[in-house]
Amino acid sequence: xxxxxxxxxxxxxxxxxxFDLVLGMKEVISLGVGEPDFVTPWQIREAGIYSLEExxxxxxxxxxxxxxxxxxxxxxxxxxxxxxxxxxxxxITVGASEGMDLALRTxxxxxxxxxxxxxxxxxxxxxxxxxxxxxxxxxxxxYGFKLTPExxxxxxxxxxxxxxxxxxxxxxxxxxxxxxxxEINRILLKHxxxxxxxxxxxxxxxxxxxxxxxxxKGAKGNTVYLDGFSKSYAMTGWRVGFAAxxxxxxxxxxxxxxxxxxxxxxxSQMAACEALQAxxxxxxxxxxxxxxxxxxxxxxxxxMGLECHMPQGxxxxxxxxxxSGMSSIDFCQKxxxxxxxxxxxxxxxxxxxxxxxxxxxxxxxxxxxxxxxRIGAFLEKHRPVKK
Amino acid sequence: xxxxxxxxxxxxxxxxxxxxxxxxxxxxxxxxxxARYQKEGVILKYKAVINKELIRDAASQVxxxxxxxxxxxxxxxxxxxxxxxxxxxxxxxxxxISGTYDLLLIVEGRDLQAVSRFVAEKLAPLENxxxxxxxxxxxxxxxxxxxLKHKEENKRIAISY
Numbered sequence: 001x002x003x004x005x006x007x008x009x010x011x012x013x014x015x016x017x018x019f020d021l022v023l024g025m026k027e028v029i030s031l032g033v034g035e036p037d038f039v040t041p042w043q044i045r046e047a048g049i050y051s052l053e054e055x056x057x058x059x060x061x062x063x064x065x066x067x068x069x070x071x072x073x074x075x076x077x078x079x080x081x082x083x084x085x086x087x088x089x090x091x092i093t094v095g096a097s098e099g100m101d102l103a104l105r106t107x108x109x110x111x112x113x114x115x116x117x118x119x120x121x122x123x124x125x126x127x128x129x130x131x132x133x134x135x136x137x138x139x140x141x142x143y144g145f146k147l148t149p150e151x152x153x154x155x156x157x158x159x160x161x162x163x164x165x166x167x168x169x170x171x172x173x174x175x176x177x178x179x180x181x182x183e184i185n186r187i188l189l190k191h192x193x194x195x196x197x198x199x200x201x202x203x204x205x206x207x208x209x210x211x212x213x214x215x216x217k218g219a220k221g222n223t224v225y226l227d228g229f230s231k232s233y234a235m236t237g238w239r240v241g242f243a244a245x246x247x248x249x250x251x252x253x254x255x256x257x258x259x260x261x262x263x264x265x266x267x268s269q270m271a272a273c274e275a276l277q278a279x280x281x282x283x284x285x286x287x288x289x290x291x292x293x294x295x296x297x298x299x300x301x302x303x304m305g306l307e308c309h310m311p312q313g314x315x316x317x318x319x320x321x322x323x324s325g326m327s328s329i330d331f332c333q334k335x336x337x338x339x340x341x342x343x344x345x346x347x348x349x350x351x352x353x354x355x356x357x358x359x360x361x362x363x364x365x366x367x368x369x370x371x372x373x374r375i376g377a378f379l380e381k382h383r384p385v386k387k
Numbered sequence: 388x389x390x391x392x393x394x395x396x397x398x399x400x401x402x403x404x405x406x407x408x409x410x411x412x413x414x415x416x417x418x419x420x421x422a423r424y425q426k427e428g429v430i431l432k433y434k435a436v437i438n439k440e441l442i443r444d445a446a447s448q449v450x451x452x453x454x455x456x457x458x459x460x461x462x463x464x465x466x467x468x469x470x471x472x473x474x475x476x477x478x479x480x481x482x483x484i485s486g487t488y489d490l491l492l493i494v495e496g497r498d499l500q501a502v503s504r505f506v507a508e509k510l511a512p513l514e515n516x517x518x519x520x521x522x523x524x525x526x527x528x529x530x531x532x533x534x535l536k537h538k539e540e541n542k543r544i545a546i547s548y
Contacts (some may be wrong), residue, residue: 018502022546023544025545028545029548030543030545032545032547033543033547034547034548035545037543121548122548265452288390291396292390295411296405296408296409297412299411300408315533342546344546344548348548365398365405367399
């Protein structure tokens with residue numbers, strides 16, 4: 001059987017082998033995990049179980065349970081002052097991941113350009129290609145991993161159809177203040193570039209209030225807002241997210257969604273309803289815990305000479321390992337073999353992130369401490385010889 | 388609640404240096420804050436949470452919840468009687484509560500007889516004690532927020548985006 005050219009040409013994940021190596025090893029301290037180390041709070045799990053006991057095992061409407069859409073609409077209103085109609089402007093998706101796929105397939109015509117600031121989460125480029133669009137990567141490495149107004153102006157000249165903006169960002173933890181976002185929004189509106197925002201880590205913002213892109217002046221009609229329950233409620237495996245946006249776009253996205261997915265698992269949707277009802281306290285608690293780990297990890301990394309900016313959100317540190325004299329993949333492989341600590345090479349996210357690694361601090365303080373000690377020992381051993 | 392307390396409540400052995408790093412403070416400042424909490428009696432003591440189910444000799448210890456009805460005394464209410472009761476070494480916890488009885492005790496003893504003897508000989512005869520109800524504990528599932536179970540396995544896959 002032959003595979004289509006399109007799929008064959010999708011960038012293969014360059015570090016599959018490294019991932020396999022990690023998965024094959026025992027007793028590894030892994031700081032390579034892209035999900036919370038908390039399990040879903042019990043009351044949310046309980047709601048899922050109860051829904052099964054009550055016999056909620058059927059399809060829901062394509063857009064998702066009305067109760068959940070209403071809950072999300074209320075959350076968006078109360079939390080961010082954003083008004084979306086639960087009937088027309090919200091779609092429940094299989095995580096934000098499906099939302100991204102739907103948005104791209106809905107908005108991108110063949111050869112349309114999509115701006116993707118990198119390093120970025122791994123799916124944006126491939127999903128753009130699957131939608132027959134053309135990803136245009138913006139290297140933000142020299143700018144503290146931030147999309148600056150100057151950079152955006154420069155790339156706007158290429159007449160892109162859309163920008164994918166993920167903040168707080170995986171893998172860098174970088175986020176944007178309301179003012180910075182305002183600048184980006186102004187340029188997007190000026191050049192008629194659509195904005196697809198992945199704000200899955202929005203609730204995990206530490207130094208300032210998260211600003212949903214759609215709250216910016218004139219942005220709502222120009223933005224597809226993607227979010228979900230995975231990170232803030234520790235619900236990754238439930239696969240529930242949502243897309244909010246203009247009625248015509250959401251309705252078009254729903255067209256694809258109804259043929260490919262039909263609807264998100266009803267159990268997961270029922271649990272997500274509960275998360276919105278009562279999950280706030282758990283979110284705040286988890287956030288405080290992440291913030292403490294962040295302070296700990298960043299201070300330690302800088303102390304051992306792995307220069308690292310302070311991430312403003314998510315649960316990732318993205319230090320430079322250039323002082324070790326090794327390449328990213330070399331560093332990660334040797335660290336794994338020598339010290340049994342797993343981190344992800346920056347090059348997993350873009351070739352431009354050579355010289356960086358992603359360290360997830362979604363692990364207990366004790367694991368983090370032990371892992372950082374081992375990284376320290378590793379650096380001592382492999383200190384480059386000065387000529 | 389101060390985050391220093393939140394951290395110590397979860398892990399009393401966390402060092403000042405660690406806490407300082409987690410909260411972006413100076414170790415000396417954390418140390419001073421902890422000293423102050425100890426002086427003020429906010430932090431009373433540090434102890435290990437032990438799963439006695441796993442220790443053979445300790446497992447034979449018997450624990451009971453005892454409801455106690457008492458007559459309050461003029462001027463001092465329940466406090467004087469409570470003090471006479473909680474001063475016994477056998478009483479590991481003592482609470483004044485609302486409802487159909489007044490004090491709730493947790494009493495520990497070597498065996499059933501020891502606890503029964505304590506109730507019959509020490510507690511029940513006290514002048515202001517009107518009555519007691521003893522419930523022997525059969526199994527502990529969770530104590531002070533800690534679930535008493537073997538370490539949970541890690542269910543996450545070791546590496547993911």
